[in-house]
Amino acid sequence: METILSLLKTILEQGFIYGILALGIYITYEILDYPDLSVDGTFPLGAAITVAFILNGVDPWIAIIISFLGGALAGLATGIFHVVFGIKDLLSGILTMTALYSINLKIAGRANVPITNETRIFNSGITEYIPESLANYKTLIIIFICVIIIKKLLDLYLKTKSGLLLRATGDNPGMVTLLAKNHGYMKIIGLMICNGLAAVGGSILAQQQRYFDSTMGTGMLVMGLASVIIGRSIFKKSKFMKATTMVLIGSVIYKTCLAVAIYYGVNPNDLKLLMTILFLIVLISNDAIGKGGFKKYVRASKN
Amino acid sequence: MLELQKINKTFHKGTVNESVLFRDFNLTVEKDNFISIIGSNGSGKSTLLNVICGTIPVDSGKVLLRGNDITKMKDFKRSDFIARVYQDPAKGSCPSFSILENMALADNKGKPYLFTKAVNKSKIDEYRTHLEQLHLGLENRIHDKVGNLSGGQRQALAMITSTLTPNDILILDEHTAALDPKTADNIMELTYDLIKRKNLTTIMVTHNLKFALSYGNRLMMMHQGESIIDVSGEEKERVQLSEVLERFNEISIETGN
Numbered sequence: 001m002e003t004i005l006s007l008l009k010t011i012l013e014q015g016f017i018y019g020i021l022a023l024g025i026y027i028t029y030e031i032l033d034y035p036d037l038s039v040d041g042t043f044p045l046g047a048a049i050t051v052a053f054i055l056n057g058v059d060p061w062i063a064i065i066i067s068f069l070g071g072a073l074a075g076l077a078t079g080i081f082h083v084v085f086g087i088k089d090l091l092s093g094i095l096t097m098t099a100l101y102s103i104n105l106k107i108a109g110r111a112n113v114p115i116t117n118e119t120r121i122f123n124s125g126i127t128e129y130i131p132e133s134l135a136n137y138k139t140l141i142i143i144f145i146c147v148i149i150i151k152k153l154l155d156l157y158l159k160t161k162s163g164l165l166l167r168a169t170g171d172n173p174g175m176v177t178l179l180a181k182n183h184g185y186m187k188i189i190g191l192m193i194c195n196g197l198a199a200v201g202g203s204i205l206a207q208q209q210r211y212f213d214s215t216m217g218t219g220m221l222v223m224g225l226a227s228v229i230i231g232r233s234i235f236k237k238s239k240f241m242k243a244t245t246m247v248l249i250g251s252v253i254y255k256t257c258l259a260v261a262i263y264y265g266v267n268p269n270d271l272k273l274l275m276t277i278l279f280l281i282v283l284i285s286n287d288a289i290g291k292g293g294f295k296k297y298v299r300a301s302k303n
Numbered sequence: 304m305l306e307l308q309k310i311n312k313t314f315h316k317g318t319v320n321e322s323v324l325f326r327d328f329n330l331t332v333e334k335d336n337f338i339s340i341i342g343s344n345g346s347g348k349s350t351l352l353n354v355i356c357g358t359i360p361v362d363s364g365k366v367l368l369r370g371n372d373i374t375k376m377k378d379f380k381r382s383d384f385i386a387r388v389y390q391d392p393a394k395g396s397c398p399s400f401s402i403l404e405n406m407a408l409a410d411n412k413g414k415p416y417l418f419t420k421a422v423n424k425s426k427i428d429e430y431r432t433h434l435e436q437l438h439l440g441l442e443n444r445i446h447d448k449v450g451n452l453s454g455g456q457r458q459a460l461a462m463i464t465s466t467l468t469p470n471d472i473l474i475l476d477e478h479t480a481a482l483d484p485k486t487a488d489n490i491m492e493l494t495y496d497l498i499k500r501k502n503l504t505t506i507m508v509t510h511n512l513k514f515a516l517s518y519g520n521r522l523m524m525m526h527q528g529e530s531i532i533d534v535s536g537e538e539k540e541r542v543q544l545s546e547v548l549e550r551f552n553e554i555s556i557e558t559g560n
Binding site for chain 2 (some may be wrong): 067157159160161163164165167168171172174175176177178179180181182183
């Protein structure tokens, strides 16, 4: 029982942290139909910024906000590569991701930086108000609060005029032109939000696991995409559930699959391989069922 | 209102496929003109619309709107003054949005899209009144996804949304061509209704000679980048379908179409 509970706790913690990243990917991939690989660089960027600022005594919450801005800036770069210079979507993301690998090392100082004894969001501020009986779940509670706030903000944004125009950009870019707005700018805004959220995910993960690791971004797009597709296809019939909720649950389900595999003895070194296989299963089964709106992704790669 | 001065446009310049379309092409559109443009494929009708809307650049010449030079202005900026409805009904609305969201989106044209609430509930009744004019029952389906509507319904909605905010010019780019004859008639009547009620200056490209003759106060026939018929007012009223058809056939034989 004890092990199951602690496993569940880990799954939820991880699922929600990576869920923030998945929310960002939901914007680029589902709303804008843009497979943005920059997240593989902006996720660790958030972690690098966070350890650098925390080690310099900056408040950990402020570090999260700075991470968001840093991620958004990287998203802006990807957007400019694509919209202004006309570089293909995938390649624009790869360029930013590659550049960020060096930039992240510069920011963090070296490839692996611990923040074991520093002030983090999990051992300061509002954690004092969490009752002693829930001390075991302190980390999970803080993560949950972060995720809910971010999800609510995103839901609110998508209902504003700017949010509606962003959705229109993915749905029918010609319509945005007819409305006298530049759909290229809207794409850039979407990329900025996505990468901002990816960096926030990285920032919170670094604070939870207490270190920055330069390779922690590898496979983030694959993982986030899998979460988006799992969540969206399982609940696609639901009329009352918001897309953002589906994505977060998708992320938890995805993490559950990984955790179960490791629990039954899969070598952690094979994790990325497992992630890819899991993603393929999700994508192909979605295609085989054939009802999902995600069919286009499989077909697109066949072309 | 709108003036094209000495427009030159050559496609595939410097290649074996080089083809000169416009050579010093001029056009003046007066306020409240409702011009119907006909012509065979490749006559320059669509290119003319694309030049006006800024979708393609011109080689030389000027495009003036209300006396302002807009030749260098980007297409999306021109949308501030120009409304356009395409042949493809899918181009005029967002399929995953509800009718209400599409109308709210279009209603904000000309204003910035910032962080205020997109759908203003107090405007629903106003939107319903607009939709009632279509007699398609869309006013009762205001929360339905536009992707579930038929082509005719989507085109009708596009006519409403594109004229929701004031524009200097309405461009109709074969907007009934993808519809069945009955629906095309309905959309054309609705179009005429809107144009009359809102006093819209309109340029309509159509392959439907009947529409071209019965609607509008000016008729143009394009051929190889030139306007070979341009009649308006009473003179236009006197033009017979047979005359136009005859001219059309002449041209077709000439060009081997």
